Amino acid sequence: MEQENLTDTQKPERSRPRWGRILAWAGLAALLFLLLLGLINAQKGQMKVGEKAPAFTLTTFDGRVINSEDLRGKVVVLNIWASWCKPCEQEAADLEAAWRYYEPDGSVVFLGVAWTDTDKKSFEYLDKFQITYPNGPDLGTKIYHAFRATGVPETYIIDRNGILTHVKISPFRSVEEIRQVVDAAMER
Amino acid sequence: MIADLGLGALAITLVVSIYGTVAAIYGGLKSKAEWIESARLAMLLTFPLISISALSLIYLLVNGHYEFEFVTRVTSNSMPTYLKVTALWGAQAGSLVFWSWLMSAFASAVTLRKWDRDREFLPWVIVVSLVTLMFFVSLILFFENPFARIWRMPDGQFIAALFQPAGGVLASLRDGQGLNPFLRHPGMTLHPPTLYLGFVAFVIPYAFAIAALITGRTDDRWIRITRRWTLIAWLFLSLGLIIGGRWAYDVLGWGGYWGWDPVEISAFMPWLTGTAFLHSVMIQEKRGLLKHWNMVLIILTYSLVIFGTFLTRSGVLSSVHAFAASAIGPLFFGFIVLTFVGSLYLLLRRWDDLKSEGTMTSLLSREALFLLNNLLFMGILVVCFWGVIFPLVSELVTNQKVTVGPPFYERATAPLFAGLLLLMGIAPLSAWRHSTAKTLGRAIWKPTILAALVGIGAPLALGIRSWAALLGFFLVALVAFVTLYEFWRGMMARRRTQGEALPVALANMIARNRRRYGGYIIHLGVVLMAIGIIGMEMFQKETQGTVPAGGSISFEGYKITYQSLSSFDTPDGRNVTRAVVNVEKNGKNVGELYPRRDFFFESQQPVTIPGVRSTWEDDLYIILVDWLPISSQGATFKVFVNPLVNWLWLGGFVFILGTLVAAWPDNEPELATARKRRRAAAPAEA
Numbered sequence: 001m002e003q004e005n006l007t008d009t010q011k012p013e014r015s016r017p018r019w020g021r022i023l024a025w026a027g028l029a030a031l032l033f034l035l036l037l038g039l040i041n042a043q044k045g046q047m048k049v050g051e052k053a054p055a056f057t058l059t060t061f062d063g064r065v066i067n068s069e070d071l072r073g074k075v076v077v078l079n080i081w082a083s084w085c086k087p088c089e090q091e092a093a094d095l096e097a098a099w100r101y102y103e104p105d106g107s108v109v110f111l112g113v114a115w116t117d118t119d120k121k122s123f124e125y126l127d128k129f130q131i132t133y134p135n136g137p138d139l140g141t142k143i144y145h146a147f148r149a150t151g152v153p154e155t156y157i158i159d160r161n162g163i164l165t166h167v168k169i170s171p172f173r174s175v176e177e178i179r180q181v182v183d184a185a186m187e188r
Numbered sequence: 189m190i191a192d193l194g195l196g197a198l199a200i201t202l203v204v205s206i207y208g209t210v211a212a213i214y215g216g217l218k219s220k221a222e223w224i225e226s227a228r229l230a231m232l233l234t235f236p237l238i239s240i241s242a243l244s245l246i247y248l249l250v251n252g253h254y255e256f257e258f259v260t261r262v263t264s265n266s267m268p269t270y271l272k273v274t275a276l277w278g279a280q281a282g283s284l285v286f287w288s289w290l291m292s293a294f295a296s297a298v299t300l301r302k303w304d305r306d307r308e309f310l311p312w313v314i315v316v317s318l319v320t321l322m323f324f325v326s327l328i329l330f331f332e333n334p335f336a337r338i339w340r341m342p343d344g345q346f347i348a349a350l351f352q353p354a355g356g357v358l359a360s361l362r363d364g365q366g367l368n369p370f371l372r373h374p375g376m377t378l379h380p381p382t383l384y385l386g387f388v389a390f391v392i393p394y395a396f397a398i399a400a401l402i403t404g405r406t407d408d409r410w411i412r413i414t415r416r417w418t419l420i421a422w423l424f425l426s427l428g429l430i431i432g433g434r435w436a437y438d439v440l441g442w443g444g445y446w447g448w449d450p451v452e453i454s455a456f457m458p459w460l461t462g463t464a465f466l467h468s469v470m471i472q473e474k475r476g477l478l479k480h481w482n483m484v485l486i487i488l489t490y491s492l493v494i495f496g497t498f499l500t501r502s503g504v505l506s507s508v509h510a511f512a513a514s515a516i517g518p519l520f521f522g523f524i525v526l527t528f529v530g531s532l533y534l535l536l537r538r539w540d541d542l543k544s545e546g547t548m549t550s551l552l553s554r555e556a557l558f559l560l561n562n563l564l565f566m567g568i569l570v571v572c573f574w575g576v577i578f579p580l581v582s583e584l585v586t587n588q589k590v591t592v593g594p595p596f597y598e599r600a601t602a603p604l605f606a607g608l609l610l611l612m613g614i615a616p617l618s619a620w621r622h623s624t625a626k627t628l629g630r631a632i633w634k635p636t637i638l639a640a641l642v643g644i645g646a647p648l649a650l651g652i653r654s655w656a657a658l659l660g661f662f663l664v665a666l667v668a669f670v671t672l673y674e675f676w677r678g679m680m681a682r683r684r685t686q687g688e689a690l691p692v693a694l695a696n697m698i699a700r701n702r703r704r705y706g707g708y709i710i711h712l713g714v715v716l717m718a719i720g721i722i723g724m725e726m727f728q729k730e731t732q733g734t735v736p737a738g739g740s741i742s743f744e745g746y747k748i749t750y751q752s753l754s755s756f757d758t759p760d761g762r763n764v765t766r767a768v769v770n771v772e773k774n775g776k777n778v779g780e781l782y783p784r785r786d787f788f789f790e791s792q793q794p795v796t797i798p799g800v801r802s803t804w805e806d807d808l809y810i811i812l813v814d815w816l817p818i819s820s821q822g823a824t825f826k827v828f829v830n831p832l833v834n835w836l837w838l839g840g841f842v843f844i845l846g847t848l849v850a851a852w853p854d855n856e857p858e859l860a861t862a863r864k865r866r867r868a869a870a871p872a873e874a
Binding site for chain 2: 021024025028031032034035036037038039041042043086116140141145
């Protein structure tokens, strides 16, 4: 009898924090869902050669808007860099030299994308290496994520049909190395 | 042969763990002592088994068995033996083995304790420990196996596989790539193991908490058993964080010690909840309050350990701690779901049994201030947690992965840290149960005035005008005075009552209440660290300049003269470019510094080693950024002046010392009386 009374008095108390329980489970479910999404994205890994390059829009530092669709028919060298990135400096001069080699031909476009950088520092960097090909900030890190980049520097070579032909993670070692991969993309 | 032994031992560990788990669950549910005992022996067996595995891996590393992919990746012929041993945790596969090894050591140690009074916990502690171990061993066996060999395929490709693929021939490599140069530093040989020890040791209190929830024995017994384990876990976690900071300062060459990187924060979050837990368990022990809260905190701490490891090792978040994205993600996710859902289910099932035995009586009582301290720690945790998952949230909502940087964390946490300092100054003066504004005010006005004089007056006199820095120094001085006053009061009391000389009184006082005074020593350590942090965060200065040989940079009272540059190869596979700079301070010559850049041939990676002149006032920290081919043309240096940073490291030492004092084993009460009796009997026998 006493036992029953006890459970009776406990009942209303037990049902009171139900919303708290629901909230706790909902919070946990939301967190796990978020982690799962993050995991699925991470599992996709890096872009693979032969995949169609993602569409992107780059607004250059001098205000020009470059659309990936408009670059069809040309080979694109897309270099993602940052002024704070030491390894980027190793390849900066080589990239510029390679650009000057291809520029007169007109069938290759070099694009620089400054990732998580401030404009002021970016300008200093561009001045330091006297870079003349178009460069622009990666607004909202959209381009970086479209290419599923993993760091800087990374360079993506896209052929005339918009297919990714080469992914270079880490800096190029020489102008020759750049020319080799660009020539290969031009021959396709 | 050795490798097969290691691999075999690991496979048997998995089988033994599965058996032990099943036996413990069966024994626990049916109350069959022999099954529980069998599970306990299984638990104990895992340690020698994983030891065989880990030692054989170390054997392969030390003896340069480059047919193994892992060995090739982390060692090379030119590395000294000690680095070949520490290469065990130089990459994911090996560090998982190391992790399991430590995990098994801790879990085995805990099963060796006397269980007389706590029999009912035993099976569930074993279950939690073995399931965790099982998970890590499966990761090693099925996803990141360090015993995978490299095979050359007929088409000339090299692939790594455990067993010989069709047509594959074992590749015989003569040398490996060598350990990542950033990891070849004394700090790096210690940073991962201490951090792992901290992570792994938190499994023990968590296992006891879960056991308490399962058995329904929700008194504070589980807390009393695991208090020391928690302190040890916390000790190693703190040590790991401090050593990591020192390593970053010495090796990374960005003039700092903490970068609010996701991996750092992942290690910091369990530290926050662990610290909160160590404070709030005292309230449960003294007053029987906050039982829910303690359970939540310890579950949270362990969950954050697993959560952080998952985030950083599965490639979900990118970070400067470049762990290669690997295949362990999905299995790890499964383990997280199991841990989180299981813990929450058990917690909610027992929620109503975890009622407090009393109520808070005063908002200024020590328990209330401890609770406030907990809330501040939780506040910092929320900031950190939000910052870490923000990229995931923003990707979900706006399809852009926006990462928040140090300014976000600094701005959001600074007031919370200041609040913690303030509490650290007030709480030791408040009493349990009832403190009023009057009693507290009477205790605190003297230290406050003293702190204002020293903490505000002295910096003002030195020309510091930043109100944030003045507030910081004031709080630091307040904590220091209150803590030292507590020591002084205790010593004087003993002198009065026991007639002891002051040094003897100090030693006896600490020995009699190690937890309290250990805690105060930790607080003093925090004070010293805070001085260093205020110095670095508010007064760090930097400049960069290119100077010809013989030219100099004048900066903050220093004159740095570039003298020469030399470049040479070393026998251990580096090309070293080393500058010699002469340093004058306020017109007085104080010596030479040698900032340098080491280029490691094997890994094609440069490492910048700063030249540092370290004093209690400040560190002069010079980085060789760049140089022109002919050294007479000039070199570029980045110069940092880091005020007070040495206090941070000193504070770290004091902090660890305090934790050791608090964690030092007490005599078991029964044993102590037995010993006393024996001692009393001894003279009679003689």
